Each structure stands twice: as C-alpha cells, then as structure tokens.
Amino acid sequence: MRTNPSLSPYFENLHSSPEHIQLALESLFEKYQVQPVGDGYIDLIVDRARALELIAELTDLRVAVERLTWWCNVTPENQSKYGCPHGLGGPLNRSGAGCFSECHDYPDFAIREQPDPVDEHSRSAQAFAAKCNQLAYDYLKDVFQSAGFYSPCLYVGLWLHVPYEWPREDK
Numbered sequence: 723m724r725t726n727p728s729l730s731p732y733f734e735n736l737h738s739s740p741e742h743i744q745l746a747l748e749s750l751f752e753k754y755q756v757q758p759v760g761d762g763y764i765d766l767i768v769d770r771a772r773a774l775e776l777i778a779e780l781t782d783l784r785v786a787v788e789r790l791t792w793w794c795n796v797t798p799e800n801q802s803k804y805g806c807p808h809g810l811g812g813p814l815n816r817s818g819a820g821c822f823s824e825c826h827d828y829p830d831f832a833i834r835e836q837p838d839p840v841d842e843h844s845r846s847a848q849a850f851a852a853k854c855n856q857l858a859y860d861y862l863k864d865v866f867q868s869a870g871f872y873s874p875c876l877y878v879g880l881w882l883h884v885p886y887e888w889p890r891e892d893k
C-alpha cells in the first residue's frame with residue numbers, strides 16, 4: 723500500500739491493518755454487549771460501566787473515541803422511576819429490556835471541542851488514541867453523573883475515529 727503523506731500517524735496505523743482492527747472491534751462489541759445502531763462505527767450503544775472497560779481496550783487497539791452521545795433505555799421500570807423516554811424513538815435493546823431513544827437535546831461530548839485540542843498529526847497513533855480515550859474515560863467516570871441532564875437510564879453512544887469507508891456488517 724502507498725503511504726499518503728497527509729495521513730496522520732494515527733490513520734496510517736488504521737490503514738496498515740484494517741481487517742485485523744475491524745475483527746478486533748467486532749469481538750470487543752460482542753464482549754461488551756455493544757449495540758451499533760447502523761452499519762458504521764458511530765452510535766455504538768453501550769452502558770456506562772461497560773463503556774469504561776471498552777474504552778480502555780480501545781486504547782490498547784490504538785482506536786480513538788471521537789464523540790459520546792446519549793441514549794435513554796426506555797423500560798417500564800425506567801419510565802416509572804425516571805420519567806423516560808428522554809429522547810425520540812429508536813431500536814429495541816438486543817441484550818436487555820425495552821428499547822433505546824436518542825437524546826438529541828443533550829450535549830454531546832466531542833473530543834475535538836475540548837479546551838486543549840488533541841493534535842492528531844503531531845502524535846504517535848498510540849499517544850493520540852490514549853489521549854482522546856483518556857478524555858472520554860474521565861468524562862464518563864467523573865463528570866457525566868453530575869451533568870444537568872444525567873439520568874440513570876442513559877446509555878452511551880460511542881463514536882470511533884476511523885475511516886468513513888470502513889463498513890460494518892449490520893447484524
């Protein structure tokens with residue numbers, strides 16, 4: 723494969739072994755009961771506790787999280803406890819009760835919008851993924867639960883920073 727000089731070290735790494743990385747991602751999705759909404763690597767719905775473990779494994783794989791969004795798990799129990807739904811219609815929960823509704827009105831956590839931007843071109847693939855994922859991990863672990871919109875019904879939508887042309891088999 724030719725090397726594109728404008729590619730960051732991070733993307734060069736992804737392009738160097740796409741099949742290997744995609745297979746590893748699929749197996750992580752299975753391990754952590756991730757429910758991708760579409761056929762790409764955005765809106766990967768996963769509960770908060772599993773998301774924390776998954777993010778750590780993504781760092782080992784040198785895959786960076788680029789954004790976190792929020793999905794409400796609508797179940798009869800959550801409806802009576804927390805007043806769900808908190809968003810608009812969505813997919814059935816494949817590994818648990820109820821369905822998910824997408825919380826468009828809640829603020830995303832976007833890595834590139836953080837105060838000290840992470841420069842993809844000046845870092846190694848490992849350092850870039852580690853830095854992005856640390857920001858996502860710290861937010862989920864320490865900040866999310868004190869956000870004004872927080873509710874225990876909320877799941878995370880993980881967005882991975884991978885090439886747009888990477889398809890997934892929509893299962």
Ligand SMILES: [Zn+2]
Pocket residue numbers: 794795796800804805806807808873875876
């Ligand atoms: Zn809810």
